[in-house]
Structures are given as C-alpha cells and as structure tokens.
Amino acid sequence: MAMDAAHAPLLIRRAQRDDVPAIVRLLAADDFGRGREDARSPLPDAYYAAFDAIQHDGCNELVVVEIGGQVAGTLHLTIIPYLTYQGGRRAQIEAVRVDERYRNQQVGRRLLEWAIARARERCCHLVQLTTDKRRRDAHRFYERLGFVASHEGMKLHLTPAPEA
C-alpha cells in the first residue's frame, strides 16, 4: 500500500522497548543489512540488551519516525565529547533507515533535520556520519543537507580472538 507522508502528521520521538521489532525490520529490509540482521520473531535477546544499553546511556539517543501510528523510520544519534576543537562535542548519526513505503516523501530529510537541530540543542559543533561508498544516492542526499565527504571512513571487522 502506498502511503503519503506529505499529508500525514509525522512524529519524531525516542524509541521505546516495544518499537525494537519494528526498528529491526527496517534494519533488515536494507540491502546491506539483510545479511547481518535477524528480524525473525522472537528477536534475539541481543537486540533488547543493546536497546537497554542505549537507553541507559545519556550520550545515545535512538529515535523513530512515527506516521499514522506506525514506525516509518529510525536514526541513532551519539553525542561524543572530545578534547579536539577546544573541547568540542560532536553528534554522530548512524543507522538511518526509512520504510520503503515512505521513500521520496521527505521523511529522511525531516529525520536528518531533526538530528541536526538536536545536535545544536546538545551544544555540538559538528555532525558526522559514515556511509558505505556503494550508497551513492545516500551521498547526494547528505550533500544536499550540507555534509561534505572530506574523510575516509575506515572499518576493521574483528573476528573472534583465537582461544588462549
């Protein structure tokens, strides 16, 4: 069913524990997320353990976009205090997903604008994110919001250490 977010009230709010299955479905519906998430019911406990860790840490905010009572998008914001930039705080954005039924309706843009406003509110001087180099549409989306791809985003996946 096609939905029209432009004409529905959109609410951005902190995620609650019972939003976790809907958020994981969004993560798993993603091209890159498909192979690494497990959205089957019941969800692996590790998702709830991570949710609890996020909720109990004042530096992390997991949010959802709600449209017509349904979770239509999600974003994770982390506030990090650094000594750099004369003791400046940064806001880092991760795990941005919008339900495909609500694509091209400015839902992502409104979610990012919310995150940027929240970063200001939390006294950050910089908002940062990394995005897979294969996600070319995402780069254009972030560039339109003012982001500059000035850095290499480098990742090292850890394999379990050999038994001692």
Place this chain on the structure above:
Amino acid sequence: MAMDAAHAPLLIRRAQRDDVPAIVRLLAADDFGRGREDARSPLPDAYYAAFDAIQHDGCNELVVVEIGGQVAGTLHLTIIPYLTYQGGRRAQIEAVRVDERYRNQQVGRRLLEWAIARARERCCHLVQLTTDKRRRDAHRFYERLGFVASHEGMKLHLTPAPEA
C-alpha cells in the same frame, strides 16, 4: 632531540587531568589541528570541561602513550552500542597523535594495536575511524593494520544558530 622509542619502555595508560596540556600540545602541533586548537597557558577551561565529561562517561577512554615519563602520543576511544549487527558494539577511534620526535618508531602502531585489543576486551565486533582524505600517509598506516576505506566520512560543521 631525537628519541628512540624502540629502546625505551612504552606505557599506554588512561589520561589524567594533568596530562591535558601535553595532549593539547600534541593536538595543536598537527597540520590540521594548528588552526583550531589553543595550547597557550593557561589552557581554555573548555579543555578541562571536556576532559571531565570524557572521564565520567563509561563509553569514552582517553589514553596517552608515555615514554620516559613524557606524553608521546594520545588516542580517544569511544564504545558505542547499536541495534545494528544484531545489537553489536563498536569501538571508534579519534584524535590519534604521536609526538613528531617519536615518529617512525612504531609508537602509532603500538597505540592502535592497544586500541584494537581494548575493543575486543570491551566486546566490540568492529573498530572504526575517519581520517581526512588529505592524510594519505595515515590511510596507508591504517590499511596496514587491516582497516578498509569502505565508507565516506561526511562532516557538517554547525555555525551558531541565528538569534531567535
């Protein structure tokens, strides 16, 4: 004075409050840091406020490399819990600096190896960092450690909001 770290004992430890001036000197001695830091004595209070915020947050670890009683390098590690990767934790590295007198003596490598080991100890499945695209030597350094430049690192600097 040239120093030879290969023959001096090297200690990696959590930074203390009285290490802040030495850390800020390292940040300010950097080509990109020069214009954005203020290492003059007394240091701006904001550096100490940031240090206190870092020390009181269990997700952040600011460390120094000490050689012969001197601060010879620094690194900031942040542990972030996410729902992605089935509730996986990531370790993020930022603000890596080695005193130029100790360059090319494996001090940076030992600091990064420490951080990767610490990430495992804190149950992270991934270590990540961003590095300015102009720092070509740094890319090679991180690639030798196993990092892959799979992502764009995008930044948005916030200017103060207009007065309401």
